[in-house]
Amino acid sequence: MQNLKLDEHLSHEIAAAVKAALSTTFGVEVVPGQPEIGRGMVSLVGDVSGVIALVQEGLEGTMTLCMTFETVRDLLPRVVGNAVSVTREMTVDAVGEITNMIFGQIKTQLNKRGYGLKLGIPSVVTGKGHFVSQFHRGPYMIVPFYLDGQLFQVHVALYGNSKDDSPIAKSS
Amino acid sequence: MSQLSQLKILIADDHFLVRQFVRNTLQEAKVTNIQTAADGNEAIDMVQKAKEVNQPYDIVFLDWNMPTVSGLEVLSYFRNLPEYEETAFVMLTAESEQQNIMKAIKAGATSYIIKPVSPGDLSKKLVEIYQWIQRRRQKSASLR
Numbered sequence: 001m002q003n004l005k006l007d008e009h010l011s012h013e014i015a016a017a018v019k020a021a022l023s024t025t026f027g028v029e030v031v032p033g034q035p036e037i038g039r040g041m042v043s044l045v046g047d048v049s050g051v052i053a054l055v056q057e058g059l060e061g062t063m064t065l066c067m068t069f070e071t072v073r074d075l076l077p078r079v080v081g082n083a084v085s086v087t088r089e090m091t092v093d094a095v096g097e098i099t100n101m102i103f104g105q106i107k108t109q110l111n112k113r114g115y116g117l118k119l120g121i122p123s124v125v126t127g128k129g130h131f132v133s134q135f136h137r138g139p140y141m142i143v144p145f146y147l148d149g150q151l152f153q154v155h156v157a158l159y160g161n162s163k164d165d166s167p168i169a170k171s172s
Numbered sequence: 173m174s175q176l177s178q179l180k181i182l183i184a185d186d187h188f189l190v191r192q193f194v195r196n197t198l199q200e201a202k203v204t205n206i207q208t209a210a211d212g213n214e215a216i217d218m219v220q221k222a223k224e225v226n227q228p229y230d231i232v233f234l235d236w237n238m239p240t241v242s243g244l245e246v247l248s249y250f251r252n253l254p255e256y257e258e259t260a261f262v263m264l265t266a267e268s269e270q271q272n273i274m275k276a277i278k279a280g281a282t283s284y285i286i287k288p289v290s291p292g293d294l295s296k297k298l299v300e301i302y303q304w305i306q307r308r309r310q311k312s313a314s315l316r
Contacts, residue, residue, distance in 0.1 A: 024288040025193055079192050090188060097187040101288045104266035108286070111269075121237070 050099025053120035184215035212241025251280030
């Protein structure tokens with residue numbers, strides 16, 4: 001089994017999954033930015049976030065999609081039409097489903113190459129300007145995306161169970 | 173394909189986004205008789221009631237993870253009832269594990285579509301499902 005690492009390979013899978021989910025569902029093109037890989041406490045700021053747990057043998061973690069209300073409100077009329085006013089419930093529902101699609105696709109692609117990942121059921125957190133904080137000192141990766149100039153982010157945090165097997169990719 | 177406009181379709185998914193996305197795509201394909209259910213129980217109820225009044229659904233799209241009753245359970249329930257053999261039950265889900273796909277196919281899924289799916293790919297699947305329905309009806313007719 002291959003061990004999941006926070007590396008360029010994972011950031012490519014994240015970018016591909018985000019682009020596919022948003023282009024097929026909403027017909028929009030998003031532009032991925034430069035991934036940030038680090039270690040320690042970090043917080044994302046957003047209005048609506050989809051969080052999902054991931055487990056691999058010897059490894060646990062979370063993946064989070066963090067968006068602003070503005071971004072979701074720009075996306076939704078592309079499916080529901082302009083005549084419908086977007087409610088908070090619709091925003092939560094949409095981000096839950098986008099989270100499902102994105103992280104489901106990442107899991108599928110990685111498992112085709114023998115990663116053996118399992119995902120939990122997504123939860124959605126809302127609140128204008130809320131923080132999604134990583135409270136452990138383990139490694140993380142943040143991949144930024146731009147949609148018509150608006151920023152949203154995907155955050156992956158991993159907690160390795162083995163001291164000898166750091167989930168941060170070693171630079172070559 | 174103009175015959176597609178005659179289809180009666182149920183979309184069962186707990187996410188309104190998916191229900192609306194599929195509805196939009198079906199409407200682009202000229203399908204107008206589209207209804208939705210937000211969970212597995214509601215889907216079972218609607219499929220049974222439609223059959224009782226002799227206006228059965230031709231296609232039922234099922235999400236895998238839904239409140240109360242899962243899409244797989246809905247599929248298994250109806251595939252054990254011979255009177256629904258001409259109904260196409262299609263899994264439309266982000267669930268992509270190969271073993272789950274096999275589970276759904278073994279349970280009698282007419283097709284298995286992994287989300288996200290583009291409107292173009294969904295339309296192509298719709299044509300394939302329509303052809304499956306036609307073959308199934310011809311087979312039933314030849315046995316009568």
